[in-house]
Amino acid sequence: MSGGIGAHGLATRAARRDGRALLATWSEQHIKWLLVAPAIVLILAITVYPLGYSVWVAFVNFDFLIPGHAFVGLGNFAAVLGDPVALHSVVVTAIFTVADVGIEFVLGLALALALEKTFRGRGVLMAIFVVPLFIAPVIVGQFWSLLLQRPFGPMDYILSVILRHPVTISWLTEFPWDFIGIILADVWQWTSFILVILLAGLAGIASELHEAAAIDGAGGWQNFRFITLPQLVPMILLAVTFRLLGAVNLFDTIFMMTGGGPGTSTYTTAYYLYQTGFQQFHLSQATAGSWLFLILVSVAIFLLVRRLLKVEEA
Amino acid sequence: MTRKRGLLFRWRRFGIGRSVLLGLFLLFVLFPFYWVAVTSIKPSSDYLAMPPVWFPAHPTIVHYVAALFAYRGLAGLLNSLIVAVATTVASVALGTCMGYSMVRFGTGGRDLAFWVLSQRFLPPIAVVLPIFLLYRSFGLYDTRFGLVLIYTVMTLPLSVWMMYAYFRQVPRALEEAALVDGCGWWGAFWRIAVPLAVPAIIAAAAFAFIGVWTEFFFALNLTSRHAFTLPTVFRSFLSFQGAQYGESSALAVISLVPSIVLGMLVQKHLVRGLTLGAVRG
CATH class of the missing domain: 1.10.3720.10 (MetI-like)
Known part of the structure; x- marks a missing residue:
């Protein structure tokens, strides 16, 4: 553009007008890249650059307790893999993930089938069922500690009344009840996620298929087994993969309900890495661990994203 | 005739199962909201009452004030x-x-x-x-x-x-x-x-x-x-x-x-x- 050096005002203005016209043409020609550039730059700066930087962190000493950044090779990775708490946290994460997603899937499918046909009040029910999806997981954790915490929470009292004998479970500090409590919170929040997706999937199954099956004399179960289920498989895979990728990051409810305790028994991988990095300040060990974690889940990410793209292009 | 009744019976059974499932899930979803809402207006003296206080006799807003400011x-x-x-x-x-x-x-x-x-x-x-x-x-x-x-x-x-x-x-x-x-x-x-x-x-x-x-x-x-x-x-x-x-x-x-x-x-x-x-x- 014109630098405004010209002594003559008119010339400057003309030059500026030329510059502006030039800029307009240039921006018109490159609109496609100008529109995506800000977003790309931001993603590069906020996730790609730090991830690249963290590769370096993973291979050097970067610890608030030990000065200097000496190259340590695979030492950080060895430190993570040799840490029994890290391995324990992987097992805990696997248990939570399988239990959470398994229960949510069975319950979500049952609810979707129950809600498939329209009836009075169905809209209201759905509107209520989806509310947990919009709540902060940390608040869900707060909800359930208020319900389960002894002696304040009403859970033991309710169970006592139902079972007709006194129940004194320390939900947040006693194995396996702490696991069950955390699973309850996750199921409470995310079952409707599966429900919503499967309900959309059910709506997409052509009713002619069911009618044809009924004419052929198929009963309710046969109809479900041979028509509904096969048609629903893509939606089921989608919903389950989404939830798996959410469940492996389990952190907020753990943070609120057990704080990883008692001891380290409810450490999930995310919670372990958080503790190692942000509470004990072994930054490079935690970074090495988060790279291993990222590599573990990236297969699932890759498969899911590829599938999402395929659907959108269809 | 018998076949018709069988169908009706099956439909009714399905209907009952469906209502129970939806009813229980509704309760499961709503109860935490109820408990948190009631707790937020419960005077501290009601916290540990047994059986639990399902609705406080003297609702209060002190917790809201404390949460926002303190x-x-x-x-x-x-x-x-x-x-x-x-x-x-x-x-x-x-x-x-x-x-x-x-x-x-x-x-x-x-x-x-x-x-x-x-x-x-x-x-x-x-x-x-x-x-x-x-x-x-x-x-x-x-x-x-x-x-x-x-x-x-x-x-x-x-x-x-x-x-x-x-x-x-x-x-x-x-x-x-x-x-x-x-x-x-x-x-x-x-x-x-x-x-x-x-x-x-x-x-x-x-x-x-x-x-x-x-x-x-x-x-x-x-x-x-x-x-x-x-x-x-x-x-x-x-x-x-x-x-x-x-x-x-x-x-x-x-x-x-x-x-x-x-x-x-x-x-x-x-x-x-x-x-x-x-x-x-």
Whole structure:
């Protein structure tokens, strides 16, 4: 553009007008890249650059307790893999993930089938069922500690009344009840996620298929087994993969309900890495661990994203 | 005759099972809301009553006052609002531009789409440490601006995807008419495509807002005394010295309001919003 050096005002203005016209043409020609550039730059700066930087962190000493950044090779990775708490946290994460997603899937499918046909009040029910999806997981954790915490929470009292004998479970500090409590919170929040997706999937199954099956004399179960289920498989895979990728990051409810305790028994991988990095300040060990974690889940990410793209292009 | 009765019987059995399932799940979903709402107005003396006090004889608002002022809930609320609004604007603006370019000009093709989408699934723990180090060296740690940056990236995939899906349905002919009128592509984008996309923009904005409003992990690790958001205030209730049941419940109720209102608003777009458009709801 014109630098405004010209002594003559008119010339400057003309030059500026030329510059502006030039800029307009240039921006018109490159609109496609100008529109995506800000977003790309931001993603590069906020996730790609730090991830690249963290590769370096993973291979050097970067610890608030030990000065200097000496190259340590695979030492950080060895430190993570040799840490029994890290391995324990992987097992805990696997248990939570399988239990959470398994229960949510069975319950979500049952609810979707129950809600498939329209009836009075169905809209209201759905509107209520989806509310947990919009709540902060940390608040869900707060909800359930208020319900389960002894002696304040009403859970033991309710169970006592139902079972007709006194129940004194320390939900947040006693194995396996702490696991069950955390699973309850996750199921409470995310079952409707599966429900919503499967309900959309059910709506997409052509009713002619069911009618044809009924004419052929198929009963309710046969109809479900041979028509509904096969048609629903893509939606089921989608919903389950989404939830798996959410469940492996389990952190907020753990943070609120057990704080990883008692001891380290409810450490999930995310919670372990958080503790190692942000509470004990072994930054490079935690970074090495988060790279291993990222590599573990990236297969699932890759498969899911590829599938999402395929659907959108269809 | 017998066959008819069998059918009727089966239908009734199915109906009963269905009602029980839906009824129990409804109870399961609603009970925590009820308990938290009641706790938030319960006088402290009712906390440990046995059997539990299902509705307090003397409701009180002291917990709300304490949560907002003594526990800095109000500061967290304001930070959350500022960060959520700024993020929503940034995310939707960037998402609209990018989605449009990807649809109209096929920019970046499959690779760009893949790359943007996969950002959505990056585990937060995998990126938070390097971001923490980056923020510390650039003075972004514990600033609202820093939070807005990471939240914009976090919500961008969904914004891009919702706008992408929407622009695909807008006929090209409308913009071509504008081009003939001498508007240029920028004019076609700004004066034709964007106004048409307002419904999608609103839906994308609601999802972005909810995403930020409910985020805890980044806020926990990237803020401390200044830019802390509402969800991080719940940390203060974790100490085992006192039992701040009422205060934490009051703050939870306050935080629920925007979630529920926006949740109702996006009901129609729920499936697309939850699945990045993989299922057409």
